[in-house]
Amino acid sequence: MFKAYRPTRFILFLFILVAALSTQFVFAQDQEPIKIGVAVAQTSNVALLGQEQVIGAQIAEAYFNEKGGVNGRPIQLVLQDTAGDEAGAINAFTTIIADNVVGIVGPTLSQQAFSADPLAEQAQVPVLAPSNTARGIPEIGEYIGRVSAPVAVVAPNAVRAALELDPNIKDVAVFYAQNDAFASSETTTFQETVTALGLNLATVQTFQTTDTDFSAQVTNALALNPQLAIVSGLAADGGNLVRQLREFGFTGLIVGGNGLNTANIFPVCQALCDGIIIAQAYSYAADTPINNEFRTIYKEQQGKEPPQFSAQAFAGVQVFVEALIRLDNIVPLETLDLATTRKLLNVFVLAGGYETPLGPISFTPTGEIVQAQYYVAQIKMNEDGQTGVFTFIR
């Protein structure tokens, strides 16, 4: 009796679906703004980082348009949400590439980059990663670059700064969250740095980002009497670990990984956060003309100091704009079709040097960032034990 079943309603539904999707293609081939894609995580558990990136990119859009855009032609950001997963990144990238952008700033996570960047490479669209720090990102292809310095370059600066503060450091205890991609790749760098600096790697303790009780790890480590503790984790677990280290009587210096590089840890370890040393790819205190302008605009809008994620997204948009200007000076953009623009833009991005809020940057031929300066900050908690600031010590 099921033989007679005719799925007419489904076919009708499919037609509506197809019709709804195809309306997307009715875009005008307008001469006007040059489109730059921004595909970062605006939803999911990565959204806190993605939102900072959106703010940074939007400041860049307004800032460079006020300065005349690309030789008089304005730029326009095309924002698409990648969410926190791989499929979301691919969906956002395909949508953005179909929207005729000349280049893409994104995605937020390194794992998303491994998934979505090959599409941009295949479509020959230049990509600048604002926050991918894992090994192997620029190697995905010739169109893939990044403005975020890899963790292997940034992290060692914190250990060196700790040695300057306390030259008597000999034994080091390392802690890391083994279920976090960033923390587990960061800890490798930390451990290599410790050995390279001639220090003794006394113990390596692991935990999960979901843990709240670290007494076993802390007791194990403190039995070896280290003078320096290095913690790679996320804000909640890292903050709790720091608090318990101090509560168990650890008096040495603490170096935190990039996951602790946020004001969100202040409510977790409160007054005990004081003194955590964290390496930075960006310092809001850097006294350069472009950073001062960026910092002023950000503070006016958000009422706080700009974080690294916003500065890196700003730098990503800036690199595209400045490369487009140099390209336009040699070959007027109106004379080029989209595919050629993308191809030439990639060449110009990699060839130039840029004065960004991150300091002067340039790229290697594979697309890896060459950043002139890194910073180290130390947390100073206020009297109330609830608020604090990152003060730059290097």
Add this chain to the structure above:
Amino acid sequence: MAEFITTYGFLIVSMVFAAMLALSLYLPLMTGQLSLASPGFYALGGYIAAVMSTKVFPPTPQGEIFPLVYLLIEMLVAAVASALLAVLIGIPALRLRGIYLALATIAFVEVVRVLSLNLEITGKAIGIFGIPQPFLNKFEYMWIAAPMLILSTWFVYRLERSRVGRAFAALREDELAATAMGVNPTYNKVLSFTMGAVLAGVVGAVSAHFLNTWNARQGTFDAAILYLAFVIIGGSRTYLGPVLGGLLLTALPEVLRALAGVEFLPAFVAQFLVDGRLIIYGLLIALATIFFPQGLITPTMLKRLARRGT
């Protein structure tokens, strides 16, 4: 049309995969077993394909595509591995019922995740990347995905009308009565569980290539809930339910994203469609469960349609 395929090729293939993953959850449900183990087998299949294609098979020369035969071998290995593991896990786990079985299968998914976070071969937290591509673009995955969906749907359709399928249904409706009539509960439950696992494992193997990378974030507990939503929204009493649920719920967020591009929409509506698409998505799911408590497709509806047809 070419442009449509470039833009939505990935989405269309994702929809097909989602439909099959929903079916993999539906299979144990045919015997009344709520198993959330599918993402675990999906992850396992993905890791098998990722490891084999990057470490076992000879590297694909620059500019050439990954041989399709290798992909088929990976799918076969994933199927066999999933089947063996499913039998091993299924025999003890299926002694549990209802919510306890669901809990045990969630534990299995967690075990797979924690293992893959810690093993060297699975690339730890970063995972495995640079997985070679057997096709030139994402839409060409339909050459694998479409036959797989048609075969698995046809298989489940035939299964529902076979002796085994009726035994499954009998177990679902009343295990005690079915056992009294000579239906072997353990055998049939493990069989349905294993079939679901094999389907999830094979889909995982293709997905690893499809997503370019594979890591411990694939096939987690969140995914299990999503697959369950496919089945519940689509309808849990007929093979077409999960298929439709998987197709629909995967497409929905992207359709909402695309709707924002419609020209005559006022700017704030378009903006809300982009920023608020997950709010709308959640709302539609909530409304669907209220107005279609049995799912979008129910056996009664199919019967009514069939009667109208004759």
